[in-house]
Each structure stands twice: as structure tokens, then as C-alpha cells.
Amino acid sequence: MSNNRKQQALDYHSGINDGSRPGKVATMITKPCETQLDLSLAYTPGVAEPVRAIAADEETAYLYTAKGNLVAVITDGTAVLGLGNVGALAGKPVMEGKAVLFKKFADIDVFDIEVNATSSEDFINTVCNISPTFGGINLEDIAAPHCFEIEKALSEKLDIPVFHDDQHGTAIIIAAGLINALEIQGKDLGAASIVCLGAGSAGIASMRLLVSLGAKKENIYLIDRKGVIHSGRDDLNMYKQEFATQTDRRTLADAMNGADVFIGVSGPNLVDEAMLLSMANKPVVFALSNPDPEISPEVANRVRDDLIMATGRSDYPNQVNNVLGFPFIFRGALDVRASVINEEMKVAAVNALAKLAHEVVPDEILKAYGVDKMEFGPDYIIPTPFDVRLRDFVPPAVARAAIDSGVARLPYPADYPE
Numbered sequence: 001m002s003n004n005r006k007q008q009a010l011d012y013h014s015g016i017n018d019g020s021r022p023g024k025v026a027t028m029i030t031k032p033c034e035t036q037l038d039l040s041l042a043y044t045p046g047v048a049e050p051v052r053a054i055a056a057d058e059e060t061a062y063l064y065t066a067k068g069n070l071v072a073v074i075t076d077g078t079a080v081l082g083l084g085n086v087g088a089l090a091g092k093p094v095m096e097g098k099a100v101l102f103k104k105f106a107d108i109d110v111f112d113i114e115v116n117a118t119s120s121e122d123f124i125n126t127v128c129n130i131s132p133t134f135g136g137i138n139l140e141d142i143a144a145p146h147c148f149e150i151e152k153a154l155s156e157k158l159d160i161p162v163f164h165d166d167q168h169g170t171a172i173i174i175a176a177g178l179i180n181a182l183e184i185q186g187k188d189l190g191a192a193s194i195v196c197l198g199a200g201s202a203g204i205a206s207m208r209l210l211v212s213l214g215a216k217k218e219n220i221y222l223i224d225r226k227g228v229i230h231s232g233r234d235d236l237n238m239y240k241q242e243f244a245t246q247t248d249r250r251t252l253a254d255a256m257n258g259a260d261v262f263i264g265v266s267g268p269n270l271v272d273e274a275m276l277l278s279m280a281n282k283p284v285v286f287a288l289s290n291p292d293p294e295i296s297p298e299v300a301n302r303v304r305d306d307l308i309m310a311t312g313r314s315d316y317p318n319q320v321n322n323v324l325g326f327p328f329i330f331r332g333a334l335d336v337r338a339s340v341i342n343e344e345m346k347v348a349a350v351n352a353l354a355k356l357a358h359e360v361v362p363d364e365i366l367k368a369y370g371v372d373k374m375e376f377g378p379d380y381i382i383p384t385p386f387d388v389r390l391r392d393f394v395p396p397a398v399a400r401a402a403i404d405s406g407v408a409r410l411p412y413p414a415d416y417p418e
Contacts, residue, residue, distance in 0.1 A: 013093060024096040025103075025110070030066070062135070062337065066109060071136040071330055073098045074113045076123050078143035079166070079201075082290070088114035091141055098140060098165075106327035106391065108334065110138075120146045124153045131158050135334050138326065139164040144200040145237050161333045161341045167205035169322040172329070172346055173382065174206045174263060174286060175213055176353035177320060180381040181308040185282040187260055190214045193280070195255045197294060198265035199224040204239050206263060212343055213350065218245060221255035228255055253278070260284065268292030273303045281306060288312040288320050308378045317379035324383060325349060328390055332398030335416070336408035341398075348401035352393045356383045364388075392417055 011017050013024065032038045040046050050064035062068040073095045077088035095112035102108040113130070117123035127137060137160065139151055147164055154162045163169070182189055194215060196203050199222050207220055222229045222243040228251065229236060231244045249255050256262065256275040263286045264271065271287065271294045279285075285300055287293035290312035297316050300309055310318035329349050333341055361374040365387055374380050383390060396416045402408040 024093075025099045025112070061132075067133065068135045068334060068337065069107075070109045070111065070134050071102060071138055071334075072113050072127075072130070072134045073102070073110050073138045073140055074115060074127060075139070075141045076115050076117045077141065079147075080141045085143065088116050094141060098138065101323050102138075102327050102330070104327075105323060105385075106331040106395075108327060108330055120149050120153075124150055124157070127154055128157055131160065134160060135337075136161040136163070136330055138330070139166075141166065142201075144204070145239050147201050148204075148239055155340055159339045161330065161338055163326065163329065163341045164201065164205075165322055165326045167201045168209070168341070168346055169326045169329075170202040170265065170288075170320070171206040171209040172325045172349050173320045173322060173353065174288075175209050175350045176324075176357075177286065177310050177318060177382040178210070178261065178263075178284060179213070179350065179354045180357050180376070181284040181310070181378075182261075184308060184376075184378060184381070185260075185284060187282065187284075190216060191219070192260040193219050193221075193258060194261040194263065195221045195223065195252070195259045196263045196265070197223045197252060197270060198263075199229060199240050199243075200265070202265040203263075204243070206265070207243055209346060209350070212347060217243065221245065221247070221249065221259070223252055223255060227251050262286065262294075264288055264294035266294060268294065269296075271295040273299065276300060276303050276307075279304075279307075283307045284309075286310045286320060308381065310381065318381050319384075320382070321385050323385045324353060324390060325394070328394035329398050331391065332395035333402060335395060335410070335413050336399045336402050337410045338399075338402040339407050339409065342402075342405055342407055344401045344405040345398045345407075348397040349394055352397035353383060353390075356387070356389060356393045357381055359389070361387075362389075 014022050031042060033042055053060045053064060075088060075091045075095055077091040078085045080086045080091040080094055092114050095114060099110035099112050102110045115123055115126050117126060142150060151162060151164045182192060196207055203222060207222060211217055220243055228249050229240050229244050231246045236244060253275050257278045258280050260280050261284045265288050268289050276295060285307050287295050288311060293311045297309055297311060300307060310320050312320055358376050366374060368386050369384060399412060403412055
């Protein structure tokens, strides 16, 4: 980022140029507060009535408070963007940014919470203790492997949705795009040879979800800093061990030979031309390191004219962007008061996103992106973030899956499309 753009970012967050408050979010009052009667209803003595109702039946908190549309975006600051372990407070701008996206795209209110925690247990206890406030928990920027332990424990302890977006949000968008890319390339997920460079939260969650969708573990090569994760290694944690395969391939170059799919959630410029050339005919390349991909689209398209490529960047086609997922997944989960976000709901989100990419793109979306045409094909395998139809596709699919899998406490919303 140029020095000028860095200063623009600092000025934007400080509000120094436009007189706005520092930060990106604030709270608002949702009821009248203009008269003495209003005040008496908002606080004492009127507030005693909902207090008594909730004390008698905790479910009425969804009726009398903001709980049902309120999500906590929580971090410990151990894996903030590409900046690493910068600490909880330094992660606050990112958590506020997440709050902006929740509100902008799905009208969900957010409190961002930054937790100084000395251990996974300390973090888990903190979140459990504050959980009555919220209708859902979005975990963010928590380093692997303890992010897996934290999410699992919270999902088991709480009766509200818990979702680690760095894991599942990324996995859902990758899976939706990959289903469509393989369709275009005439390939089957169950038979595809898949290389995943990056064995952290996003890599492992993505491979798990692809297996749920039909990929075969024996066809997956998961790669960390030491190379291919294989059954002969004795340095694997329990999460990497899940994808240890019996193979004599040891390096990224070995794994790429003959591969149908490359998924990179690692770092810049780790894939070279020779690796790309060694892949199977009609490969799919998701180089998602941001801002610099594992291999640049310019290089990849010069080397191969038969590939489909996605990146994490907005200035190339097929951006894998988590904002396509988490706001709408939570919208669907909250609207049927789901107790969890389970595998069925994640798969439903994948299929809804994949389906939307097949639909004709309205003119207003084309105008928003300054293009004349977007249609299902190699350069359009996933919807764009400003596609207003996302709210019509993803929340209903997630809500229906929650109901069908028995984790919803409300019926299918009457204002949702059939």
C-alpha cells in the first residue's frame, strides 16, 4: 500500500477530515425517547415488566430485547488479517469492519469484543459468560490450532450459533466457486485431485467441507510449511493428522503434478510456472493469498489458457470474498433462531451461492461494477458482493436447512421466498 493510501486509511478511521467520530460503528436508539412517558417506558419503572417476563421465561428475551438480531464479533488478536499476533486491541478496527459488513449486507447488529485471554480456556470462559447478551457468536482472527478447540467447545456449551468465519466462511465461498468451476471444466469433485497449500484454519475447514460435498480424502494433498502432510510424519497435530495421506509425494511441486485443483490459503508467489504447467488439463486455480496471490493471474493466464482462476482480490475476476457468506448465513440462522450453524446449513449456503451464479445478472449490478456483461463462465463462477439477490438466496437456504436438520426453534419465516 502506498504511503498516500496508508494515510487515507488512517484518516478514514479517525474521521479527522469529515468531522465524524473515530471508528466505524456506533449504537442507535430504536424506540421513541422524546417525552417523560417514553423515558418511563424505556427505563424505570416500565423496564421492570420485560425484566419480570425474562426472569420467568428466558426465551422472551428474544421478544423484548435486541438479542435476536445481535451478534458478537469476538477476537483474541492472535491472527489478525496477515499481520499475525498483534493483540486483541489492535484487532478492533477489523472487528468494527466486520460489524459494518454485517449491518450493510444483512441488517444484523454487532458488538465487537476484543478479549485479552492467556489461554483457550480463558477465552472460552469469557465468551460463555457474556453469551446471554447475543443471538449469535462470530469468532474472528483466532490462530490455529486453538481456534478449532475454541469453536468446538463454544458450540457444545452454547445454544446459539457459533461460527468461526476464517474457517467456515472461507470454506463455503471456496466450495461454491469450486463446484461451479469444476462444472465448467467438465470435472467431478469426487474424482478431482486437490492440492491445498496452507494447513491453518481456512485450509483444514475448506478440505473438511469439500469432503462433506463429495471430495475424497485420498485425493487431497494438504501442504504446510514442511511439505505434504503424509502418514509418515510424526510432527502433526490432530487436525492435520485428519488429512495425512499415504503417498511418496513430499513437496508442493510433487503434489501439483497432475492435480486438477489448486487452493492456496498461504502466502505470495509460492507457485511457479513449472508447477502450474504440471497440473492436469483444464485445471482450477484458487490463489487466495491477499493482497499477493500464490501465483499472479497475469502469469497463470500466460502459462495456461485452459485454467479457471480465482483470487481474493476485487480487481480480478472471481473474487473469493467472505462477505458473500457470513452476513447471510447468520441472517438465516437468526431468523429461525437456530441453536447452531451445522454442516447441513453450511452445505445449503454453498449450494445457494453456486446456484445464484447461474442466474442472469441484473443491469443494476452490471452498472455497479462498470461492465456490460456478467454471465456464468470461467470469469464468473461466484456472485459479486453487491449482488442484492444474495439475501434472497442464502438466508432462505440456511433457514430451511436448520429446520430440516432439527436445530431451528422458529418456523420458516413468512416473509422468506418459497
